[in-house]
Amino acid sequence: MNDDMPESEAVRLFTVPITPELAQEAADALAFFRDLAENALPAADGAPFDESATSVFLRERAQIEALAEPLRGERRKLYSMLIQIATLTKDNAIDHVRALEHDILMDPPPVWSPLTLSRVVMEGVLFSEYLLDPSISLAKRFARVAGVWMTDALHSEKQALALGADQPGASAMKAYVEDCLRKCQASERRNVRDKLIGYSVDGEDAPMDLNITERAARAMPSWLPAPYRLTSGAAHNRPWMLDRARIVAGGAGLAGEAATVMAASMVAIGAVETVVRIFGEFFGLDMSSVLDQMKTAQQGFLYRAIAIAHGQ
Structure with a gap:
């Protein structure tokens, strides 16, 4: 959590069974972070912001209003949808923090499910971060949401084909997206095989979708090493990782250990910290007090958990 206790070393401390006391400590910590985030972040029905404050949101809204019709x-409609998508994925991430709180408290204790849930938390947050990234231009933001929106339309179309039923809604959605992006002057980018690989808006390019591994390395807190690798083995049912649970159980079924609970909790906590920071920077909201509380709570949680796990 700090310079004296690298996160990777902290995780290695927890190669012990999950106890009810440790599970409750982790669940309480997650609930605390979730409450902080829910009280600080914009709700689904609109983002609170100070009209007098300097923010990426207000600056970009002014840029859009300076354009000529149509x-x-x-672009005003596309920008509104971008905000809605970022808020939706944030809300889904927070909902999965709540699910993780309950999962950790299961009796008998969970095995790998906490890591899978924490991965959903992280991916939802990274989706929001990708769209609201304060460091990029408005044109690149439009290019990113164009790729994301078309990717969803293509997934919907593929699902309809897989179901083998007459689903005109999927084709209609794709046509609608194509029409909206054309009106927003989002230009398709295609490779030599004429495959759609992304969009360009006002000279700024973006791919069809975000790269989760890349975003995790870039956007998650520096105190959390390799969060994608921490969760991917469990989420993808890779035997190299799953076998650890068999060894812990002594060959009789599968057993979870405290390290799994701690890794899942830290990934979720890191993701919540990230989304609070990003929304604050984008909307010009002062999140310094919330982030300070998170830092203090994060460190306290780690040291209490070490004491619990090792009987100190």
């Missing part, structure tokens, strides 16, 4: 109206 481009102004079309």
